[in-house]
Amino acid sequence: MPDELHAPEHPCSDHGGEHPTVLDLPYVPISLKREWLEAETRRHFLARGSRALAWAGLATILGRTAPHLLADVAALPDRRPQFLPKAKRAIYLFMAGAPSQFETWDYKPKLAGMFAQNLPESVRGGQVLTGMTASQASLPIAPSFCKFTQQGRSGTWVSDLFPSTGKVVDELCVIKSLYTEAINHEPAILTMTTGNMFPGKPALGSWLAYGLGAINEELPTFVVMTSKIPTKRNVQALSNRLWSSGFLSPEYTAVALRSGGEPVLYLQDPKGVERDVRRSMINGVNELNHQLFERVGDPEINTRIAQYEMAFRMQTSVPDLSDFSDEPASTWDLYGPKAKEPGTFAYNCLMARRLAERGVRFTQIFMRTWDNHTNLPTDIKAMCEESDRPTYGLITDLKRRGMLDDTLVIWGGEFGRTVYSQGRLEADNYGRDHHPRCFSMWMCGAGTKPGMTYGETDDFSYNIVKDPVHVRDLHATILHQFGFNHNKLTFKFQGLDQKLTGVLPARVIREVLA
Amino acid sequence: MRRGARSALLFLLACAGRASAEPGTYSGSVAPVFEHNCVKCHGATKQKAGLRLDSLAGVLQGSDDGDVVKPGDAAGSELFRRVTLAPTDDDFMPSGDHPPLSPAEISVLENWIAAGAPPAAAFEVVPAAPAVAAPPAAPDYRPRLTAATELAQRLGVRLVPRSRVPTDGLVLRTASAPAKCNDEVLASLAPMADLIVEAELARTRVSDKGMESIGRWPNLVRIDLTRTAVTSEGVARLAALGRLEALNLTETKVDGRGVALAKKLPSLRTLWAFGTP
Numbered sequence: 141m142p143d144e145l146h147a148p149e150h151p152c153s154d155h156g157g158e159h160p161t162v163l164d165l166p167y168v169p170i171s172l173k174r175e176w177l178e179a180e181t182r183r184h185f186l187a188r189g190s191r192a193l194a195w196a197g198l199a200t201i202l203g204r205t206a207p208h209l210l211a212d213v214a215a216l217p218d219r220r221p222q223f224l225p226k227a228k229r230a231i232y233l234f235m236a237g238a239p240s241q242f243e244t245w246d247y248k249p250k251l252a253g254m255f256a257q258n259l260p261e262s263v264r265g266g267q268v269l270t271g272m273t274a275s276q277a278s279l280p281i282a283p284s285f286c287k288f289t290q291q292g293r294s295g296t297w298v299s300d301l302f303p304s305t306g307k308v309v310d311e312l313c314v315i316k317s318l319y320t321e322a323i324n325h326e327p328a329i330l331t332m333t334t335g336n337m338f339p340g341k342p343a344l345g346s347w348l349a350y351g352l353g354a355i356n357e358e359l360p361t362f363v364v365m366t367s368k369i370p371t372k373r374n375v376q377a378l379s380n381r382l383w384s385s386g387f388l389s390p391e392y393t394a395v396a397l398r399s400g401g402e403p404v405l406y407l408q409d410p411k412g413v414e415r416d417v418r419r420s421m422i423n424g425v426n427e428l429n430h431q432l433f434e435r436v437g438d439p440e441i442n443t444r445i446a447q448y449e450m451a452f453r454m455q456t457s458v459p460d461l462s463d464f465s466d467e468p469a470s471t472w473d474l475y476g477p478k479a480k481e482p483g484t485f486a487y488n489c490l491m492a493r494r495l496a497e498r499g500v501r502f503t504q505i506f507m508r509t510w511d512n513h514t515n516l517p518t519d520i521k522a523m524c525e526e527s528d529r530p531t532y533g534l535i536t537d538l539k540r541r542g543m544l545d546d547t548l549v550i551w552g553g554e555f556g557r558t559v560y561s562q563g564r565l566e567a568d569n570y571g572r573d574h575h576p577r578c579f580s581m582w583m584c585g586a587g588t589k590p591g592m593t594y595g596e597t598d599d600f601s602y603n604i605v606k607d608p609v610h611v612r613d614l615h616a617t618i619l620h621q622f623g624f625n626h627n628k629l630t631f632k633f634q635g636l637d638q639k640l641t642g643v644l645p646a647r648v649i650r651e652v653l654a
Numbered sequence: 655m656r657r658g659a660r661s662a663l664l665f666l667l668a669c670a671g672r673a674s675a676e677p678g679t680y681s682g683s684v685a686p687v688f689e690h691n692c693v694k695c696h697g698a699t700k701q702k703a704g705l706r707l708d709s710l711a712g713v714l715q716g717s718d719d720g721d722v723v724k725p726g727d728a729a730g731s732e733l734f735r736r737v738t739l740a741p742t743d744d745d746f747m748p749s750g751d752h753p754p755l756s757p758a759e760i761s762v763l764e765n766w767i768a769a770g771a772p773p774a775a776a777f778e779v780v781p782a783a784p785a786v787a788a789p790p791a792a793p794d795y796r797p798r799l800t801a802a803t804e805l806a807q808r809l810g811v812r813l814v815p816r817s818r819v820p821t822d823g824l825v826l827r828t829a830s831a832p833a834k835c836n837d838e839v840l841a842s843l844a845p846m847a848d849l850i851v852e853a854e855l856a857r858t859r860v861s862d863k864g865m866e867s868i869g870r871w872p873n874l875v876r877i878d879l880t881r882t883a884v885t886s887e888g889v890a891r892l893a894a895l896g897r898l899e900a901l902n903l904t905e906t907k908v909d910g911r912g913v914a915l916a917k918k919l920p921s922l923r924t925l926w927a928f929g930t931p
Contacts, residue, residue, distance in 0.1 A: 221817045222742045355854075356829035468905075468929060497856065497880070499829035541880065542902040542926035623817055625742050648744070 219353040221623025226587030228355065230348075230548040230618065231492045232504045233531065236329060237376035237511030238553040238579065240572050241601055242284040243520050245580035246316045247297040250599045251283040251559065255567070259560045263602050270323055272513065272562060273573045279560035281600070282570040285517045294591030301524035304532035310591040311535055311544070312582045313652050317595025317604045320555050320576045320611050325376055325511065328554035328576065331611050333382045333504075335640045342386035342631075344615065345502035347640050348622060349392040350385075351629050355499030358457040360395035360450065363495055366506045367485040368399055370526040371519050374511040383504065387633040390443045391450075394504065397491070399483030403462050407455055418455075422448050461494055474533035478526075486530035493537055496547050510553055513562050514571040535584060544585040548621055552581030559600040578604050581614070586621050589654045612646035620648045680710055680773055684766045687759045688713070691748050710773050725771040728764045737763065742818075791816075791851045792823030792873045802846045809842055810834035816851060823851030823873060832857040837864035847871040856880035856902070862888035869894055878902040886912025897921050905929035 242248060259279040273279070286299045292310035305312075322328035327337035334341040342350070345362035354361045364383045369375055383394035397403040409418050426445050433441040464471075464480070471490065472479060479486040485507050492503040507527060512519050531551065538544040556579030557572035564570070578597045584590065596606035616626040619640065626646055630637040678684070688707040694700070697708040705722060706712030713733075716722045722733040729735070736747040737755050748754070755763075769777035795802070795815060802824060806813040811834065812827040824846070828835040835858035843850070850871050856878045865888035868874065874895050879888075880902050889912035892898065898919050903912070909931045916925050 218818070220815045223740050223819060224817045224822050354830075355827060358830050499827075540926070540928040541904045542878070542900070542924070542928075545900065545924065625744055627744060628742070 219351070221352065222625055222628060223623050225621065225623030226546065227548040227585075227618075227621040228546040229496050229499070229501050230503070230550060230586070230622075231496060231534070232344075232502070233489075233527075233549070233551045234329075234332070234504055234506045235510050235527075235551065235553040236378060236506050236508040237325065237374060238328070238555045238557060238574065239510040239523070240284075240512060240516060240520060240557040241316070241578070241580040241597075242282075242557065242559065242572070243286045243301060243516070244299055244524075245297075245314050245582065246578075246597060246601045247288040247299075248284065248559075248599060248601050249288075251281055254281045255283055256280040256565055259600065259602070263598065263600050265603070267577070270574055273558070273560070276562070279558075280565045281559055282561040282565055282572065285568060292591060294593075296591065296593055299524075301521060302528050304529045305535075308532055308535045308539075308584075311539065311584045313584060313588045313590065313592045313594065314580065314582045315594045315609055315614075315649075315652065316578070316580045316597055317606065317608050318552070318556075318579045318581050318611065318614065319604060319608055320579075322555065323574050323576045325554065325574075328574075329376075329378075329382055332552075332554045334384075334386065335612060335615055335642055339381045339384075340386050341638070342388045342392065342640070343383045343394065343504075344618065344640060345383060345394055345504060346385040346388050346392040347619070347629060348502050350388050350631070351624055352501060352622065355501060356457075358453045359461070359495070359498055359500050360454075361500065362392065362394040362502045362504075363500050364394040364396045364504045364506070365488040365491065366396070366399050366508065367488050367526075368483040369509045370522045371509050373515060373519055374509055374513060376508040376511050378506055378508055382506075387638065388631060390440065391446050394502075395450075395454075399488075401482070403482075403491075404454060404458050407451070407458055409455070415455075418452070422452055457498075461498065462491070464490070464494075471533075471537070474537055476529045476533065479530065479533070484530075485527050486533070489530040489534040490537075493534060493541075493543070496538070496543060497541070512557070512571060513573065515569060516571050517568055538585065546586055548586035548588065548618065549584045550581065550618070551583075553579065555579050556601070559602055575602070577602060583652070587654050588621070589652050592652060594649070594652050607651070609649055610646065612641040612644065613649055615640050616646040617649045617652065621653070678762060678766070679776055680766065683762050685710075687755065687762055691752065691755055691759070694752075695749075714771070723767055723771055725767065726769075728767040731767050734760075734763055734767060790821035791875065792821060792849050794820045795824055795849050796820050798846065798849065802849060805843070805846060809839045811839060811843075813843075813846060813850065823875075824849045825852040825854060826850050827854055828858050829854065829856075833859060835860060837861055837867070840864040840867040843867070844870075848873055850874065852876040854878050855882060856904075858882055860884065862891065865889070865891040868892070871895070872897070874898050876900040876902075879906055880904040882906055884908060886915065888912075889915045892916070892919065895919060900924045902926045903930055907931060 257280065259281055264279070268274075286301055288297045288299055290296065291298045291306045294310050296309045296312065296314060298306040298309055320328055320331050322331050322337050330339060331337045333343050335344070343362070349361035362383065366378060380393075380396065383396065385392035395404070398405065402408075409415065425448060429441050429445050467490075475486045475490050478484045479490045481487055485505065488505045492505055495503050507523070509519065509523055535544065535549060538547050538549070556575040556577070558575045561570035562573040578601055594607055595604065595609060597603065598605050619626045619629060626639060626641045626648075630639045632638070692707040695702045696705045703717040703719065705717035706715070713723055720732075722731065724731045736745055737760060739746040741754050765777055799815070802813040810831055812830070813824045814827055816822040816825050826843070835855065837860055840860060841864070844867065847870060851873050853868060853871070853874060853876070857880065860879070861883040862885055865884060868877070869891040875897055876899065877892070881904070883906075884903070885907045886909050889903070889908055892901070893915065899921050901916050901919070901922060901924075903916070904926050905928070907930070908927065913925065913927050913930070916922060
């Protein structure tokens, strides 16, 4: 910013200098002014103080009032999909911590005869290991303790940890050849959720909210839920960076529903405050915010107004959402009795269906104890017991209600795990370290090919041997199902047409689409 | 069965077109298509992806990525695939602002490749066959979009384009306030009836009476009536919807009679009746 370069004052001074800003110059194209505006952080803004007057000046120059001007500056994106979408909404079951592919979806029968053998150097190919296993004297192969059977008409190999999900395997499109660059959780989860391992980029759900807008304006477009943890070990940290709108307007950030008690805090009016009183109070606050906006023109003020309105609307829409008394008895047969306990994965799956049927575009459920460095057999068993039936329940429920047609369900973590054991290897106890070179996920519904398995890894599930799918390919495919060419869903920021898939080429995986 | 009859009819129409077609040649009909649409980037001055389409040799030589034409197999030919993708697709050709090939040009390419991509011999040219192209879902919404949006807003519902393709039609959205959508609202939407391709009516107050209104929306492809008061009587009123492909009756009072009626809809592909009597 030229202003900052020339300002001799202390950065906290509100004396911003009297020279004109970019916005004062009539011959500067509006697009450049818009960029200038977007580059302004709130802090810059507050530090600027008196420069706010420049807005009035600009408005005068253009002979218009400030709000009209801003309507141009912060023009809404086109809310129409670029082409006819298959998906109207998505439910993303995010298995944070990275579930092992050996115990879930990548069956490796040859490993059974290789117990405790050292991983051949030719397979590892000189890959640098994490600090957690680099110092191990050997890399002993740990065959999976799980039994696999081919199920469904598709004959997909299913682990015995998924007795229920196995029943709907003909609906799933299993991809065994995902890969990523990140080897540690935070960058890897960010890569999955935002397409980039550095914080500050918008989440997938935020891009969809930005590109498509809401189906139901009474509820947030993007909702996140975290699930209660069934084990106390290997808990993966989660933060709201993972569902932030990054450089997009904050209104596209997810609303995180709480995992216990009331889903949204302070939603009920305090005792003695009637609904109309609340309404007139919000009107008053909005009016003050409008005035401030007209004076200083920070677009975040509009976001704040929008958030007050959303909160007010959620006062009526959320209680209805979380009142499960209208569910038929068959619901509990599907999701299991735990679905009645707020915050469990089962409860969240049912909530996700209720959100989807009310038109919420993107619901992301996090489950976060898959980071099984040690005691993998015990812990992954507990995780699957917790999640298997609700996952099956969700898919079955969506299907019988006609929602699987246009609801995309995605299951997966942020990377894979190693074929060799981290720490001591026993027949029934071992751990697995992080492994970014291959991992398994599945998708279902909304035009994905049902009953399909895509991609192959080698006998050690160490390297991909067929049909690699980068995370950005997955993202491109998801956006495609929502009617977007990933190269054309963009937002100009820092001089770049930013997109979810970044600057490297990405491919829609057409082979997995029906 | 009726679907079969319709396909047969389309096939006859296509054959009629074929019979009246003049034979074409590479230089006479194929080369001009390349000349008109492709050679700017794939010709003497530029050879994007190493591909030249300004001579038969160049076409058969292919690009850096391999063959673009598989003689005898149009659908398996990369060149044909590229020009027939959705224009919004990454791989779509021609790229940039160049308009897509016309249906007539596409069928020239298709017939030439299908005939084995002969250099000189004549092959059949089918003129733009309307039977091949999918009919538009609805009339162009552009001239009426403002009016449709305003009408919907007045009624407390929304009419939203299904995509940026103006003939993909509109979807009737009610999720923000399902209680505001009732039979009168459906009746009031009549002026926009032909534009509405999808009706999202789950949890609304519509009933059998409203089905009489939407039974006259000629381009409806999907209707969601989940948790409404609609009964078999209502389903009977949808009988004229010849394009309806998906009908969701989840948790309604529609009984076996209504389901049987729905199954008679000529284009219906999917019916959901979970939670019905």
